[in-house]
Amino acid sequence: MDPTIRIDQIVDVVPIFRGHATEVNVCVPWKMRYGIHEIVFTTFGMRHPTVKGKRMVHVFDMSDGVNDYRLEFDAERLIWRLISMVEGAS
Amino acid sequence: MIDINKERALVMHIDLNSAFATAEQQAHPSLRGKPMGVTNRLSKECCVIAASYEAKRLGIKVGMRRSEALAICPGFVLLETDPPKYNAVYQKLIVIMRSYSPKIKMKSIDEGIIDFHGLGPVLAGRTLQDIGYEIKQRVKDEIGDWMTINIGIGTNRFLAKQAAGWHKPDGLDTIDHTNLLAYYKQMKLTDLNGIAERNEARLNALGIMTPLDFINAGEMILKKQVFRSITGTYWYQRLRGYEIDDNDTHLGMVGRQWVVKDPSHKDSYLLPCLSFLCETTGMKLRYREVEARGVCVWASYQNGEFWQSKRMHKSTFYTNQEIYRRALELFNQRPAGTVRTMGIYCYMLTPSQRSQLSMFDDIAKKDWLTKAVDEINDFYGTFTVYAGTSLEGKKIIKQKIPFGGTEYFELLLKTG
Numbered sequence: 001m002d003p004t005i006r007i008d009q010i011v012d013v014v015p016i017f018r019g020h021a022t023e024v025n026v027c028v029p030w031k032m033r034y035g036i037h038e039i040v041f042t043t044f045g046m047r048h049p050t051v052k053g054k055r056m057v058h059v060f061d062m063s064d065g066v067n068d069y070r071l072e073f074d075a076e077r078l079i080w081r082l083i084s085m086v087e088g089a090s
Numbered sequence: 091m092i093d094i095n096k097e098r099a100l101v102m103h104i105d106l107n108s109a110f111a112t113a114e115q116q117a118h119p120s121l122r123g124k125p126m127g128v129t130n131r132l133s134k135e136c137c138v139i140a141a142s143y144e145a146k147r148l149g150i151k152v153g154m155r156r157s158e159a160l161a162i163c164p165g166f167v168l169l170e171t172d173p174p175k176y177n178a179v180y181q182k183l184i185v186i187m188r189s190y191s192p193k194i195k196m197k198s199i200d201e202g203i204i205d206f207h208g209l210g211p212v213l214a215g216r217t218l219q220d221i222g223y224e225i226k227q228r229v230k231d232e233i234g235d236w237m238t239i240n241i242g243i244g245t246n247r248f249l250a251k252q253a254a255g256w257h258k259p260d261g262l263d264t265i266d267h268t269n270l271l272a273y274y275k276q277m278k279l280t281d282l283n284g285i286a287e288r289n290e291a292r293l294n295a296l297g298i299m300t301p302l303d304f305i306n307a308g309e310m311i312l313k314k315q316v317f318r319s320i321t322g323t324y325w326y327q328r329l330r331g332y333e334i335d336d337n338d339t340h341l342g343m344v345g346r347q348w349v350v351k352d353p354s355h356k357d358s359y360l361l362p363c364l365s366f367l368c369e370t371t372g373m374k375l376r377y378r379e380v381e382a383r384g385v386c387v388w389a390s391y392q393n394g395e396f397w398q399s400k401r402m403h404k405s406t407f408y409t410n411q412e413i414y415r416r417a418l419e420l421f422n423q424r425p426a427g428t429v430r431t432m433g434i435y436c437y438m439l440t441p442s443q444r445s446q447l448s449m450f451d452d453i454a455k456k457d458w459l460t461k462a463v464d465e466i467n468d469f470y471g472t473f474t475v476y477a478g479t480s481l482e483g484k485k486i487i488k489q490k491i492p493f494g495g496t497e498y499f500e501l502l503l504k505t506g
Contacts, residue, residue, distance in 0.1 A: 002132055003167055024232060046117040046234055048178030053470035059174065061117035068118040088120020 003086050009034075013071065013080040029060055029071055034082055039064050063088075092271070092305060095245045095331030099266040100206040102218055103242040103250035104187065104225065106179070107259040109200030110140035113179050114169050116234035125150060126167040127159065131488050138168065143259055182233045186225060201254075203247055205336075218243045222262045245331035251283050270331065274301035284325075292316050305329045344374045344382070345435025351486055353392050353430045359482075360429060364421055365414050366483030367434050369476055372410035375436060376464065381406035381443065382436030385413065387420040392428035399423060406440060409460045410477060 012033040018026055024047070032039045045061030045068065060071045068086040073079070106112065110128040115121050125145035127138040138145075138154045145166060150159045159166045180199050187194045191212070193205035206218060213221070222241040229237050242253025243264040252273070253263040265273050279290045282301060296316050298304050304325075313322030327334050346367045354360060364387075375382060383406050388398035399420040407413060417434050444457060463475050473484060 002169060004169065022232070024234075043119045045119055046113070046175065046178070048175050050174040051471075053474070063119040066120070068120045070117075086118050086120055088118075 004084050005087065006084050007082050009082050011080055011082045029062055029080070032069070032071070032082065039069070041069070093330060094267045094270055096267045097245055099218065099243045099245045099264055101244050101247055101250040102204040102206065102222065103244070103247070103254040104183070104202050104204065105240040105242070105254045106183065106200040107238045107240060108140055108142055108146070109179070110171060110176055111142040111145070112237055113175055114172070115142060116236040117175060121167060122236055124167065125163045125165065126169065128171055129156065129168050130171055132168065132170050136168070139171070179233055179237070183229070186228050186232060190221060190225070203250065219262065219264065226260070226262070246328065246333040247335045248283065248328045249331050267331065271302065271305070274305060277301045279304065341378060341380065341439055343435045343437045344371060344378060344380070344439065345433060346370045346374070347431065347433030348487055349431050350429055353428045355426060355428045360432065361418070362480060362483035363487055364417060364432065364434070364483070365477060365479040366487050367432070368414040368417050369410045369480050371434055371436060372408065372413050373472070375408045376460070379442045380439040381408045383438035383440070385416045385420070385434065385436050387417050387434050388432065389424055389429045390431040392430050395425070395427065397424050402438065406443070408442065408444070409456050411456070414477070414479065
């Protein structure tokens with residue numbers, strides 16, 4: 001079964017931009033406000049760019065140690081969107 | 091005494107372990123270490139197209155139905171494919187491989203070859219095994235710490251691939267003249283890439299039961315009696331470590347097939363799908379900068395019957411509309427029945443002549459229209475503008491991950 005929960009909402013994110021990091025770690029979301037919850041990311045899964053026409057969207061797969069979150073950063077409109085989450089209870 | 095290639099092993103085969111499943115586990119830390127898999131489209135009876143090593147250990151195999159996998163492991167997690175994610179992994183793997191040699195060749199999304207011939211000075215005394223371990227570490231650092239690869243080193247592409255599959259996952263092995271016979275001794279015929287049941291039966295018929303028998307067989311026996319073609323000579327050389335697979339494949343046809351989602355006999359359901367298949371075939375033709383003269387349409391039926399019809403045309407074609415018109419003429423002649431799988435391909439391909447101005451106004455107009463639509467789709471994403479006849483088909487047919495070549499991967503990603 002697919003444990004993915006679709007959300008697709010604009011969220012507030014505090015990212016870290018590192019000036020002298022490797023390409024993998026140059027930008028990582030640190031915290032996110034989703035509803036009344038403040039989620040602090042502890043594990044970086046993967047970042048991959050996705051083109052939507054000529055628009056570039058960076059997809060970040062992050063984890064807070066319990067659940068996984070898929071965030072999209074629209075590099076043109078400067079918007080962070082929480083696309084989905086995977087509950088990782090067990 | 092068997093003639094074995096004694097040169098230094100300089101071909102490296104790199105294979106991402108359970109690529110799609112491992113990429114998903116990399117992206118989803120909560121799924122790491124758990125039995126999970128990937129499918130093209132989640133449905134009740136969908137197929138597992140990639141399974142994690144944890145799932146494989148439980149007996150869940152690629153191609154298994156979801157219900158079968160869940161019967162083995164009720165906690166089995168299945169995710170839908172995410173092409174941009176796999177492309178990111180693929181592109182990073184290419185960057186790593188290219189930093190060692192300009193002679194790289196990707197065999198598919200998850201495997202490729204680095205040829206180190208002529209790069210002695212670049213190696214600077216380092217062995218390929220050292221470089222192999224370095225690549226493994228770079229994959230973890232630059233792609234993700236959950237990613238593992240198998241590396242095989244050999245004197246030709248065949249032996250390098252065999253070596254890559256020797257100790258999975260996360261292995262690194264070399265096969266050369268020092269251990270070739272010992273390696274073959276451990277293997278079965280079907281462990282050799284390219285030898286499946288039918289070839290095994292051919293070999294068995296001549297008393298060749300093991301890879302050791304195979305390498306001991308004479309060239310003429312393989313050529314004249316087993317394979318009855320030049321393939322026998324190729325196998326004779328391949329098994330001994332001589333390179334015969336370093337050649338580019340010729341583009342012979344371009345097409346698309348589809349397993350009908352809800353098998354049907356109705357034109358109202360099948361024709362929009364055929365139109366959509368023609369659209370994607372047209373896109374592929376123009377992407378490869380070729381034009382076609384022949385078109386073939388085929389269908390397999392619920393009752394097991396197969397039908398196909400093909401036709402050659404005097405002039406070449408490449409627009410979606412022309413392909414659909416030609417395909418529709420053929421498809422309308424199909425026998426009645428419930429269609430289970432259908433497909434179309436264009437053949438007799440020639441390099442595109444589109445840069446030449448046409449003397450005829452109607453041909454030029456078609457070309458301008460196709461160019462304009464392609465430009466819009468290139469800018470805003472594929473299928474922003476498409477034929478009205480494909481409207482319903484686009485809703486039904488989902489783009490799939492290409493398993494074989496990577497020629498159309500860039501094209502697939504534009505669909506996003």
